[in-house]
Amino acid sequence: MDQTTVQVFSVLFVMATVVLLYTARFFERRRRQRAQRQMAALERLPAWTSQSIESSRPLHLSLGASAVGGEDTPSALAGAEFFYHLIQSGAAGDQAPTISTSSPTSVPLAQDTARRAWEGDSLLSARWYPPGLAFAGGLSAAMAEDEAAAQILAGKLGPELALILDGADRGGSLAVSDQLEGQAVAFAMADETLIGEELYAAAGYVSDEASASRVAVVIDVWRGLLIIGLTLALLLAYAGILPWLSWQLLLAAVVAATVLGLILARRS
Amino acid sequence: MRRMPSLGSAISSLVAFAVGMTTLLSLLLGDNPELFGEQPGREILAERIAAPGDVMLRLATLMVALSIVLGVANLLHVHVLRLRRHSLTSAVLLASFAFTLYWHVAQGDATLLEAVLVPIESALAALLCLSLVHGASRVLQKRADIWGALFVLVVIIVLLGSLGLAELAPVQTMRDWLMAVPVSAGARAILLGIALGVIVAGLRALLGQDRAYRG
Numbered sequence: 001m002d003q004t005t006v007q008v009f010s011v012l013f014v015m016a017t018v019v020l021l022y023t024a025r026f027f028e029r030r031r032r033q034r035a036q037r038q039m040a041a042l043e044r045l046p047a048w049t050s051q052s053i054e055s056s057r058p059l060h061l062s063l064g065a066s067a068v069g070g071e072d073t074p075s076a077l078a079g080a081e082f083f084y085h086l087i088q089s090g091a092a093g094d095q096a097p098t099i100s101t102s103s104p105t106s107v108p109l110a111q112d113t114a115r116r117a118w119e120g121d122s123l124l125s126a127r128w129y130p131p132g133l134a135f136a137g138g139l140s141a142a143m144a145e146d147e148a149a150a151q152i153l154a155g156k157l158g159p160e161l162a163l164i165l166d167g168a169d170r171g172g173s174l175a176v177s178d179q180l181e182g183q184a185v186a187f188a189m190a191d192e193t194l195i196g197e198e199l200y201a202a203a204g205y206v207s208d209e210a211s212a213s214r215v216a217v218v219i220d221v222w223r224g225l226l227i228i229g230l231t232l233a234l235l236l237a238y239a240g241i242l243p244w245l246s247w248q249l250l251l252a253a254v255v256a257a258t259v260l261g262l263i264l265a266r267r268s
Numbered sequence: 269m270r271r272m273p274s275l276g277s278a279i280s281s282l283v284a285f286a287v288g289m290t291t292l293l294s295l296l297l298g299d300n301p302e303l304f305g306e307q308p309g310r311e312i313l314a315e316r317i318a319a320p321g322d323v324m325l326r327l328a329t330l331m332v333a334l335s336i337v338l339g340v341a342n343l344l345h346v347h348v349l350r351l352r353r354h355s356l357t358s359a360v361l362l363a364s365f366a367f368t369l370y371w372h373v374a375q376g377d378a379t380l381l382e383a384v385l386v387p388i389e390s391a392l393a394a395l396l397c398l399s400l401v402h403g404a405s406r407v408l409q410k411r412a413d414i415w416g417a418l419f420v421l422v423v424i425i426v427l428l429g430s431l432g433l434a435e436l437a438p439v440q441t442m443r444d445w446l447m448a449v450p451v452s453a454g455a456r457a458i459l460l461g462i463a464l465g466v467i468v469a470g471l472r473a474l475l476g477q478d479r480a481y482r483g
Contacts (some may be wrong), residue, residue: 001269003300003302004300004303005298007303011296011297013467014292014296014467017468017471018471018475020312020467021472021475021477051443064483067332068330068332070328073470074466074467074469074470074471075466076467077446077470078469081478089293103330103331103335104335104336104337104339104340104342105340106340107335107338107342108338112310116323126342126346127342127346128339128343128346129343130343132389132391133388133393133396134392136392136396137388141357141420142378145357159400160396162396162399162400163395163396163399164404165399166399166402178466180458180459183458185400185403188403188407189399189403189406189410195461196457196461196462196465198461199462200466200469201465214472215468217467219461219464222464223461223464262354264351266335
C-alpha cells in the first residue's frame with residue numbers, strides 16, 4: 001500500500017471508531033441480553049477487595065512504566081480507569097491503596113485516581129520508583145513492608161515483573177502487560193492474567209458505568225471485523241485475487257459500515 | 269439522574285479534544301504532498317499540516333524530560349511521610365539520597381554510581397534470571413491444565429533447541445518452527461489486540477469520555 005492509501009485508511013479507521021464509540025449503546029444492549037463475554041481473571045477481584053478491607057491491608061496497584069505523554073499513554077489511562085473502579089469497590093476499608101509507577105509523568109495521574117476514588121487520606125497512594133530493575137527491587141521491598149493484600153499490575157511491564165510477582169506470594173496477584181515479554185512472565189507467574197486488549201476493556205467489567213463498558217464493546221466489534229477481514233484476505237490471497245482489494249473498496253466498506261451503525265443507533 | 273459536568277472538567281475535555289484531534293490529524297495527514305494531487309503549493313500545505321503535530325510532540329518530549337523532578341519529589345515526599353511510621357527502608361533511602369547528593373556536589377564524580385548502583389543492578393539482573401526459572405517451575409502448580417502443560421513443554425523445547433548441540437538437531441528444527449509459526453502468530457494476535465485497545469482507549473480520551481478529564 002502506498003502512503004496515501006495508508007493515510008486515507010487510517011483516517012477512515014479513526015472515524016469509524018469514533019462513530020462506534022458513540023453508537024456502542026445499541027451493541028451493548030444486545031450484548032447484555034445474551035450475557036457479557038466472561039473474563040475469568042477478574043472474578044477473584046471482589047474476594048481480594050474484601051480481604052483487603054477485613055485484614056486492613058492495602059491493595060497494591062501498578063501502572064508499570066506506562067507514561068502519560070509517551071506512546072503508551074492509552075495504557076496508562078486505561079490502567080488508571082481500571083484502578084479507579086477497583087478502588088471505589090473497596091472504598092469502605094481503612095487502608096488507602098497504593099498506585100506505583102516508574103514513569104514520573106504518570107505520578108499526577110496515579111495521585112488523581114486515588115484522590116477521586118478513595119474517600120480517606122490518599123497522600124501516600126501514588127509512588128514513583130526509578131524504571132527498570134530498580135522499579136522491581138524498590139517495589140518488592142515496599143510491598144513486603146506494607147503487606148499488600150493483593151497486587152494488581154496493569155500497564156507497561158517487562159521481564160522485571162518476575163521479581164515483583166516472586167515477592168507477591170503472600171497475597172493474590174493479577175497481571176497484564178502491553179509488552180510481550182511482560183505478558184509471558186505474567187502468564188507464568190501471576191495468579192490471574194489478562195491478555196492483550198483485555199487491559200483496555202477491564203474497566204468495563206469492574207464498573208457499572210455504561211461509558212466504561214463501551215470500550216469493551218467497540219474492541220469486540222473491531223476484533224470481529226478484523227477476524228472476518230483477515231479470513232477474507234487469506235481466502236482472496238489463496239484464490240490469487242488479493243490485488244483486487246484497494247483503498248477505494250475499503251472506503252466503500254467503511255462508509256457502508258458507518259451508515260449502518262448510524263441507522264442502528266437511530267433505531268435504538 | 270445524570271450528573272452535569274463541572275466547568276473545569278468541561279474546559280479540560282475541550283482542550284484535550286482540540287489539541288488531541290489537531291495532533292492526530294496533523295500526524296495522519298501531514299508530510300504527504302501527494303494527498304493534494306496536482307494542487308499548486310502542495311508541499312507547503314503538507315508541511316503546514318504536519319507542523320502542529322511536530323510542535324506538540326516536541327512539547328511532550330520536553331515535559332517528559334522535566335518530569336523526572338516530579339518523580340524524585342514524589343519519592344522524597346512519600347518516604348518523609350513514611351518516616352512517621354518508623355520505616356527503616358525510608359530512613360535508609362533518605363540517608364542514601366542525601367549522601368549521594370552531597371557526594372556528587374562535593375566530589376563531582378560517578379564513583380557511587382559505578383561502585384554501588386551498577387553491582388546492585390547486576391545482582392538484580394541475576395536474581396531476575398532465578399525468578400524466571402522459579403516461576404516457570406511453578407507454572408504447573410498455578411495452572412494445572414493443558415495450557416500450563418503446553419507452556420512448560422514449549423519452554424523446554426525452546427531452551428533445549430537453543431543449546432546448539434548437534435545431537436539435538438531435531439529439537440532445534442522444532443524450536444525454529446515454533447518460533448516462526450505459532451509464537452509469531454500468537455505474538456501478532458496479542459499485538460493486534462493491544463493496537464485495537466490503544467486506538468479505542470486513545471480516542472475515548474480525546475473525545476472527553478475518559479475519567480481523567482471528566483473530574
